[in-house]
Amino acid sequence: MSIFGREIAEQPAVAARLLDDRGPVVEAARAIQRARPVGFLIAARGSSDHAAIYARYLFEIRNRIPVALAAPSAFGLYRRPPKVGSWTVIGISQSGASADVCEVLEEAGRQGALTIAITNRPESRLGRAARLVLDLRAGRERSVPASKTYTASLLLLALLSAHLDPDPELDDALPRVPEALARALEVNGRRGNAVEALKAHRLAVLGRGYHLATAAEVALKITETSYSVAEARSTADFLHGPVAAIEPGFPVLLLEASGPTLRHLQNLRRRLQVAGATVVRITDRPRGDRLTLTVRSELPESLTPLPFAVAGQLLALELAAAHGLDPDRPRRLRKVTITR
Amino acid sequence: MSIFGREIAEQPAVAARLLDDRGPVVEAARAIQRARPVGFLIAARGSSDHAAIYARYLFEIRNRIPVALAAPSAFGLYRRPPKVGSWTVIGISQSGASADVCEVLEEAGRQGALTIAITNRPESRLGRAARLVLDLRAGRERSVPASKTYTASLLLLALLSAHLDPDPELDDALPRVPEALARALEVNGRRGNAVEALKAHRLAVLGRGYHLATAAEVALKITETSYSVAEARSTADFLHGPVAAIEPGFPVLLLEASGPTLRHLQNLRRRLQVAGATVVRITDRPRGDRLTLTVRSELPESLTPLPFAVAGQLLALELAAAHGLDPDRPRRLRKVTITR
Numbered sequence: 001m002s003i004f005g006r007e008i009a010e011q012p013a014v015a016a017r018l019l020d021d022r023g024p025v026v027e028a029a030r031a032i033q034r035a036r037p038v039g040f041l042i043a044a045r046g047s048s049d050h051a052a053i054y055a056r057y058l059f060e061i062r063n064r065i066p067v068a069l070a071a072p073s074a075f076g077l078y079r080r081p082p083k084v085g086s087w088t089v090i091g092i093s094q095s096g097a098s099a100d101v102c103e104v105l106e107e108a109g110r111q112g113a114l115t116i117a118i119t120n121r122p123e124s125r126l127g128r129a130a131r132l133v134l135d136l137r138a139g140r141e142r143s144v145p146a147s148k149t150y151t152a153s154l155l156l157l158a159l160l161s162a163h164l165d166p167d168p169e170l171d172d173a174l175p176r177v178p179e180a181l182a183r184a185l186e187v188n189g190r191r192g193n194a195v196e197a198l199k200a201h202r203l204a205v206l207g208r209g210y211h212l213a214t215a216a217e218v219a220l221k222i223t224e225t226s227y228s229v230a231e232a233r234s235t236a237d238f239l240h241g242p243v244a245a246i247e248p249g250f251p252v253l254l255l256e257a258s259g260p261t262l263r264h265l266q267n268l269r270r271r272l273q274v275a276g277a278t279v280v281r282i283t284d285r286p287r288g289d290r291l292t293l294t295v296r297s298e299l300p301e302s303l304t305p306l307p308f309a310v311a312g313q314l315l316a317l318e319l320a321a322a323h324g325l326d327p328d329r330p331r332r333l334r335k336v337t338i339t340r
Numbered sequence: 341m342s343i344f345g346r347e348i349a350e351q352p353a354v355a356a357r358l359l360d361d362r363g364p365v366v367e368a369a370r371a372i373q374r375a376r377p378v379g380f381l382i383a384a385r386g387s388s389d390h391a392a393i394y395a396r397y398l399f400e401i402r403n404r405i406p407v408a409l410a411a412p413s414a415f416g417l418y419r420r421p422p423k424v425g426s427w428t429v430i431g432i433s434q435s436g437a438s439a440d441v442c443e444v445l446e447e448a449g450r451q452g453a454l455t456i457a458i459t460n461r462p463e464s465r466l467g468r469a470a471r472l473v474l475d476l477r478a479g480r481e482r483s484v485p486a487s488k489t490y491t492a493s494l495l496l497l498a499l500l501s502a503h504l505d506p507d508p509e510l511d512d513a514l515p516r517v518p519e520a521l522a523r524a525l526e527v528n529g530r531r532g533n534a535v536e537a538l539k540a541h542r543l544a545v546l547g548r549g550y551h552l553a554t555a556a557e558v559a560l561k562i563t564e565t566s567y568s569v570a571e572a573r574s575t576a577d578f579l580h581g582p583v584a585a586i587e588p589g590f591p592v593l594l595l596e597a598s599g600p601t602l603r604h605l606q607n608l609r610r611r612l613q614v615a616g617a618t619v620v621r622i623t624d625r626p627r628g629d630r631l632t633l634t635v636r637s638e639l640p641e642s643l644t645p646l647p648f649a650v651a652g653q654l655l656a657l658e659l660a661a662a663h664g665l666d667p668d669r670p671r672r673l674r675k676v677t678i679t680r
Contacts, residue, residue, distance in 0.1 A: 236440065245569050337580045
């Protein structure tokens with residue numbers, strides 16, 4: 001089995017470990033409450049940046065805190081950082097080595113902002129730059145495409161959101177995340193059809209709200225492992241232009257999650273099908289056609305990006321196999337990418 | 341000639357008109373200075389959202405004001421808006437009819453935020469929702485792909501930035517924008533080669549810093565008019581994964597603008613060329629190969645997204661012709677898209 005496949009399978013255990021010791025999250029939540037920030041600024045690249053997209057919806061919708069995603073070049077290349085002294089600034093990086101993400105936290109710290117690192121390497125430059133560190137505790141991630149560090153980042157963010165503004169539904173659901181991830185690993189029945197339908201040089205991956213993050217992450221997994229151009233979009237933005245690219249047989253992966261966005265996702269699906277697109281969906285709803293992958297998450301919407309990501313990782317894994325490619329070693333990529 | 345082509349050609353005149361009466365911009369800058377916002381929240385969709393990306397770099401780098409791009413669904417679909425009473429909230433919409441953008445401004449107004457609409461229709465719902473309105477004064481835009489309203493939005497944002505924090509270089513350069521746009525219209529010499537190279541079902545459009553906005557906008561123009569899947573990326577994010585999709589002959593349009601990002605763009609170009617990609621560039625530097633489109637902008641970096649956008653629009657226009665498609669009427673799109 002590939003390393004990517006093994007690391008995908010570790011996710012229930014990684015989640016259980018994070019749920020087991022919430023001390024650092026509780027401390028971070030208290031520090032944020034004391035700081036009373038005007039907003040959260042989040043700096044990240046690659047998969048971690050997709051965790052940041054999730055954080056944007058999570059903290060805005062659940063905690064009513066405005067979230068800005070940092071433009072790292074303003075801090076690094078341009079050396080004209082915005083004034084963020086009254087913000088809480090969060091850096092997310094598996095390796096903690098991404099120079100531009102570190103520069104954002106270092107500058108924010110100089111300005112007096114509360115800084116928090118979410119990383120799998122607490123001893124890294126990012127970990128050292130931050131006032132507080134949330135350790136992903138995912139164990140070493142060796143395959144180039146991230147998997148367990150992505151869902152671990154989402155879970156830490158969800159725990160932080162829950163401790164900032166507790167609510168019974170989310171509190172009850174969090175301990176069920178490991179079993180939901182385990183069930184997502186078993187999604188297989190119809191995966192063969194989905195893989196066949198998505199085995200293309202170009203495709204679109206669409207989601208809305210919380211699942212904009214899932215769309216970006218699954219598209220990246222597919223690009224990394226199959227070299228397809230997989231374009232991730234909000235379903236709303238898709239209707240503002242890119243829908244023009246749809247032609248008969250064009251493959252679309254739609255993240256049709258339950259919640260306030262569902263009606264819009266269903267309407268879009270029907271429009272895409274009328275235009276002749278081949279629509280594969282990942283859904284947590286019971287019924288579907290032969291191109292539907294059902295994730296029985298039994299989680300509130302805000303946590304469904306975790307099992308949906310697992311289903312998307314498995315799709316990417318099988319797409320790589322269908323293309324005859326090694327998912328662990330995408331061409332031209334290394335595990336740690338240092339950009340500035 | 342297509343309507344899209346005619347509207348592209350109107351851009352120097354539209355810019356001159358905006359520069360001629362700065363009254364509303366001066367008033368908006370004063371209102372912002374009085375409000376002393378903790379940040380700017382910008383709500384937009386489609387091309388206007390690309391203007392918002394430009395605004396993010398502009399206001400962060402020039403004015404040191406943190407900028408968040410709104411997640412409209414938090415306001416509309418989820419009905420859980422973040423707390424933005426101490427922010428300045430800007431909505432950008434050509435038609436002023438985009439329901440989700442209007443909802444952001446309406447809610448922000450209820451919370452007491454200073455709200456500003458940038459629109460070509462001051463009498464629209466967006467115009468009525470905002471405390472201050474900046475009229476794009478671009479004349480009716482009839483072709484589905486936006487052109488003159490995009491560069492007019494950029495220019496209004498640049499004027500606002502300049503009036504918030506005047507500096508002699510930018511102040512001197514602003515009146516030269518119309519002639520820079522006129523020169524960009526004349527870029528043609530080598531466009532035939534570039535069109536041939538980019539006539540593909542999939543391509544990447546890459547920029548960094550201010551030109552992340554240009555990348556997103558030019559990719560959308562190409563998708564709308566040629567139905568290609570054109571993926572826009574920051575060059576930094578591209579190296580974190582999507583670079584794996586590059587194979588010999590893969591077309592890349594690189595926005596190689598002068599400024600602090602140039603060295604990184606040049607390094608990336610060499611890596612892409614080594615991997616066998618066909619790299620077309622738009623640049624404001626004097627020298628280039630047969631796949632280089634040179635824009636003699638003579639503007640500071642923060643204003644180069646205007647003439648670069650014009651060069652990209654012309655490319656999209658000619659790509660449509662090369663594909664035998666009508667740029668004015670992309671399939672499945674209407675001029676006004678109302679999403680929620």
